[in-house]
Amino acid sequence: MDKQIDKKHSTITVLICFLIAVIEGIDIQAAGVAAAGIKEYFALDQQQLGLFFSVGILGLLPGALVGGRYADRIGRKKVLIASVSIFAIFTLCTVWVNSFYGLLLVRFLAGAGLGAAMPNLIALASESTRPENRGRAVGLMYCGMPIGAIIVSLLAANLASSDLSSSWKTIFYVGGLVPLVVVPLMVKFLPESREFLHAQAMKTANVVQSSYKDLFNREYASRTLLLWVSYFFTLMVVYIMLSWLPSLFTELGFSRKDGSMAMVFFQIGAAIGTVVLGILTDRWNKAYVIILMYAGILFGLFSLNTATSLNLMFVAAAIMGTFTIGGQGVLYAFGSFVYPTHLRGQGVGAASAVGRIGAMLGPTIAGQILAMGFGATGVITAAIPCIIFSAVIMILLTRRLQTA
Secondary structure, three states: OHHHHHHHHHHHHHHHHHHHHHHHHHHHHHHHHHHHHHHHHHOOOHHHHHHHHHHHHHHHHHHHHHHHHHHHHHOHHHHHHHHHHHHHHHHHHHHHOOOHHHHHHHHHHHHHHHHHHHHHHHHHHHHOOOHHHHHHHHHHHHOHHHHHHHHHHHHHHHOOHHHHHHOHHHHHHHHHHHHHHHHHHHHHHOOOOHHHHHHHHHHHHHOOOOOHHHHHOOOOHHHHHHHHHHHHHHHHHHHHHHHHHHHHHHHOOOOHHHHHHHHHHHHHHHHHHHHHHHHHHHHOOHHHHHHHHHHHHHHHHHHHHHOOOHHHHHHHHHHHHHHHHHHHHHHHHHHHHHOOHHHHHHHHHHHHHHHHHHHHHHHHHHHHHHHOOOHHHHHHHHHHHHHHHHHHHHHHHHHHHHHO
8 A cells, every 4th residue: 555655646746747847848949939930029139039048048047946955855856846936927027128228137037946846856756755766856857858848849849940039939929828827736636745844853853954055064075066067067078968959960961851850869869868778777776877878979979970860860860869968967977876865955956056057058169169160069079078078077076976
């Protein structure tokens, strides 16, 4: 009977978290799809459009820090409901603002809501099951992100840009209304993490209150720094691919539609990679998963650099999606292994915030490399040392975890 209750608890938790990850995937791609309509409606130049893209990512940083902190204080469920509600409200406000600065403000606040959700999604998914199944739970949850992105990528590939640009408000209506539908489901059906409730009971008995300072105590300082470095450089490369892959295709002589289809293949690979690598994280030695993940990213980068036909480029894009987004899911799962329950929200939230800094810098650096005339090959080549360095750091982290 207890096993059935545990399975039901885990299934409901992962399913609801999966739905929220789908919403994140839709939002990540929606800004790019709606860019033409927003540029025309607000009469933006290229620099202002770049700010529009960046400010949503910027909002993820404080969101992740605040969401992670309060997740360990008042509960994962409460913070997740609040963060999704904030995201939904300010995504809808995107439709109603009439000035450029108003647009930046609502995108920042929507990003903050989404940023606060992520550490709670990871904590809830990982704590809904036994420790030996955490990688799979996080992988199943996070595969919602590429599925949401696939939905929007298919729209971008199959509808004319004029259709999308004239109906950009519809994209944000959908992006705001869908999470508002999910919020009542969370209130009624999403269970609070049992690990969190147990940790809170222990805190009450011992009168202990965790804080971000605890991430740098004697036991966790080296783990925290290693995790931060890996998140930073890995997410830098992930967001270079998410932001620039269609443009890299056009740089190599393919059409814009080919670039959009490349993103579909990228996200299909991502959906597969998050699940498969999550399962392998539970079954294999974690160092082997790290080696596979980063070797896969390097193989994908080399494939993009050397592919001689469109079909081979699509295969390379799928490989990149499998191991970059799949690898991101592995990193999120590692956050749940590195920290105990009373620090998990803050630990994952802080690491996510550091990773988002890399996510902001990556596309900017890629743009500078393209502007300097090095082309798509220069961008892909520049990503290689970042991945090698991240791999070394993560292997060091796995060794520390094994010897702890």
